Amino acid sequence: MQSNHTEKMSSLGLSAWYGEKQALVNVSISMKANSVTAIIGPSGCGKSTYIRCLNRMHELVPKATVTGQVLLDKEDIYGPGVDPVMIRRRVGMVFQKPNPFPTMSIYDNVAAGLKLTGMRRGKSLDDIVKSSLEQAGLWDEVKYDLKKPGTSVSGGQQQRLCIARAIALQPEVILMDEPCSALDPVATAKIEGLMASLKEKYTVVVVTHNMQQASRVADFTAFLYLGKLIEYDETTKIFENPKEDLTERYITGKFG
Amino acid sequence: MDKMPRLMDMGLEKLNSLLLDMATLSQQAVSASIEAYSRGGKGAEVKQMSTRLQSLHRQVSDLSMEMIARYQPVATDLRFLKACLEISYGFFRYGRYALDIAEVLDMFGDLSKCDRKFVVETAHKTQEMIRMSVEAFARRDVEMARKIPKMDDVVDESYRNNLKKMLEEKGNLKCSLSSTLILRYLERIADHATYIGESVEYISTGVEPPA
Numbered sequence: 201m202q203s204n205h206t207e208k209m210s211s212l213g214l215s216a217w218y219g220e221k222q223a224l225v226n227v228s229i230s231m232k233a234n235s236v237t238a239i240i241g242p243s244g245c246g247k248s249t250y251i252r253c254l255n256r257m258h259e260l261v262p263k264a265t266v267t268g269q270v271l272l273d274k275e276d277i278y279g280p281g282v283d284p285v286m287i288r289r290r291v292g293m294v295f296q297k298p299n300p301f302p303t304m305s306i307y308d309n310v311a312a313g314l315k316l317t318g319m320r321r322g323k324s325l326d327d328i329v330k331s332s333l334e335q336a337g338l339w340d341e342v343k344y345d346l347k348k349p350g351t352s353v354s355g356g357q358q359q360r361l362c363i364a365r366a367i368a369l370q371p372e373v374i375l376m377d378e379p380c381s382a383l384d385p386v387a388t389a390k391i392e393g394l395m396a397s398l399k400e401k402y403t404v405v406v407v408t409h410n411m412q413q414a415s416r417v418a419d420f421t422a423f424l425y426l427g428k429l430i431e432y433d434e435t436t437k438i439f440e441n442p443k444e445d446l447t448e449r450y451i452t453g454k455f456g
Numbered sequence: 457m458d459k460m461p462r463l464m465d466m467g468l469e470k471l472n473s474l475l476l477d478m479a480t481l482s483q484q485a486v487s488a489s490i491e492a493y494s495r496g497g498k499g500a501e502v503k504q505m506s507t508r509l510q511s512l513h514r515q516v517s518d519l520s521m522e523m524i525a526r527y528q529p530v531a532t533d534l535r536f537l538k539a540c541l542e543i544s545y546g547f548f549r550y551g552r553y554a555l556d557i558a559e560v561l562d563m564f565g566d567l568s569k570c571d572r573k574f575v576v577e578t579a580h581k582t583q584e585m586i587r588m589s590v591e592a593f594a595r596r597d598v599e600m601a602r603k604i605p606k607m608d609d610v611v612d613e614s615y616r617n618n619l620k621k622m623l624e625e626k627g628n629l630k631c632s633l634s635s636t637l638i639l640r641y642l643e644r645i646a647d648h649a650t651y652i653g654e655s656v657e658y659i660s661t662g663v664e665p666p667a
Contacts, residue, residue: 412528439530441662451530453462 205232205419207274208403209254209291209373214268216249216258223249225427226268231373231420236395236404238418238435240411242450246427247407251375254405255291256284272373289313292366296378298358300350300365306333306342309350309361313369328368335401336364337394356387363394367402374398376406380413392417411451415439423447464527471519471540475547478512479590481505482550486586486645489557490579493638496568499558502551509551516544535662539655543593546648546655550586553641560637570631575638578614581607582642585649592656601653611646615639 209231216224224246231237239247252258253266256277269276277287300309310329311321319325329346333339338360342353350361359379366374376395380388395404395417408414414421415435422432423444431438431447442448449455485505492499520537523529529537561567585607592601618639622632654665 411530415528415530440534442531448531452533453464 205235207231208233208272209405210271211250211253212269212271214250214253214266214270216246216253216267217263217265218261219263223427224253227424227427227429229422229429229432231403231405233403234399234401235419236399236406236417237420237422238414239405239407239422239424240409240414240451241424241430242455243409245424247424248377249427250424251293251377251405251407254373254375255288255293257288257293259284289317289369290371291373291375292369292371293375293377294359294362294366294379297382298355298362300358300361302349302351304350305347306350306353306361307346310364310368313365317369329364332364332368333361335367335398336360337390337397338364354387356383356390359383359387359391360394363391363398367398371402373403373405376404378407378409380408380410388413411439423450425450464523464529464533467519467523467527468533468536471516471523471537474512474516474519475540475543476594478509478516478544478547479593481509481512482547482554483583483586483590485509485551485554486557486583489554489561490576490583492561493557493567493579494572494576496566498561499554502554502558506551506555509548513544513548516540532659535659539659542655543652546589546652549648550645553645556641557638560634560641564630564634567631567634570628570634572635574614574618575635575642578611578618578639578642581611581614582646582649585611585646589649589652589656592653596656596660598657598660601656604653605650608646608650611643615643 207230210229212228214224214227215222227246227250229237239250241247249258254270258264258266266278270278272287272290276282277291301312304312307329310332311319311325314325314328330339333342338357341357342348342361345352350358353361359382363374363379380391383391392413395406398404399419406414406417418435420432421435421438423430423438423442423446425446431442431444433443438447439451442451485502488505489499489502491497492502520540523537527533585604588600588604588607591597592604618636622636625632651665657663658665
């Protein structure tokens with residue numbers, strides 16, 4: 201695959217289990233810096249498990265295990281002595297359902313992660329909150345309502361608030377797990393537009409079961425089926441001329 | 457994973473059926489105009505066929521756009537739709553050039569004293585290319601599609617040779633002008649047969665024709 205992008209993150213022979221049940225089988229994907237990589241596949245194919253392995257969230261599930269490597273800037277995040285909390289700071293995550301902290305204001309939702317790292321309220325924190333909300337395309341909509349609860353805004357705004365919360369920690373990679381599946385088309389279009397602008401600064405990996413969304417937003421697309429990587433290529437190639445028959449059948453809806 | 461019927465399949469079948477209708481009609485239109493030229497007629501029926509082909513081309517174009525808007529097709533489906541637009545345009549052009557030939561016959565009148573052998577031979581080669589393009593599409597026969605460009609070279613050469621001959625000889629202006637015009641239309645039909653062959657290959661392999 202030819203690409204001008206350099207690699208930011210990759211999985212090498214990544215396998216994952218929930219107890220005895222294997223969810224991922226030897227998955228190797230190279231995610232390019234400043235690009236959007238989409239992970240597609242039918243329900244239960246392992247796409248959410250895959251991205252949860254990319255910031256060591258998979259191991260938070262009881263009896264969940266991982267083998268293989270995940271490289272972030274060529275260093276294995278599962279290597280000895282690596283602090284998973286630091287990894288989760290460098291590799292942020294946005295979930296399917298908007299989940300702002302319900303008791304916190306909009307401001308505090310964005311500032312929460314930084315406060316946990318010891319940052320005090322002040323101008324620099326204000327600046328980061330503003331910058332994060334701006335990057336999430338939300339500042340103009342909430343700048344006079346920063347003290348209102350995070351849950352008082354619409355679902356689409358809540359999801360952008362969660363993106364701002366992730367951005368505030370200044371991550372290098374942003375993982376999104378079906379970020380639009382609970383949103384209406386207008387809110388979805390805003391998040392998709394946001395992905396395109398976020399990749400200028402971050403590396404974005406998005407799990408989606410909406411293939412049209414993958415074709416719209418992603419530079420690269422990986423198709424997983426039954427925990428295995430079936431095909432990974434530039435998005436235009438996957439959606440115009442996939443190499444694998446299984447990919448063709450899935451994206452054209454010819455699956456039984 | 458068994459094959460399940462999809463909403464899009466009905467539209468794809470309709471498109472295929474429209475294109476096969478266009479294939480038959482465009483073949484008939486070109487045959488009628490060549491027949492009129494070689495036997496001395498005017499090909500009056502070609503006008504109606506050409507108009508019908510234009511209408512069918514619009515139907516294919518509208519249905520393709522509707523399917524893109526409604527189903528956001530990908531992979532083979534997307535390539536088929538893209539190729540449908542090209543192929544439909546090719547069949548429409550076959551009909552349009554057939555009409556151009558008929559208009560030459562109408563305008564120039566009696567050509568019975570002209571030596572038409574060379575033009576008729578080239579016309580038969582062009583008709584064979586049309587037949588191959590139609591068959592390649594109907595059967596998605598990539599091997600047959602790949603044979604068409606070689607025949608296109610032959611028709612191109614016939615056109616060029618005729619032009620040189622006409623420039624060198626001081627023959628009957630009516631004869632030389634009519635044969636040059638008709639050969640030009642045949643040469644263009646042959647080009648469209650080649651494009652249709654390339655589209656058939658694109659549907660099956662995803663390989664884009666050379667720029």
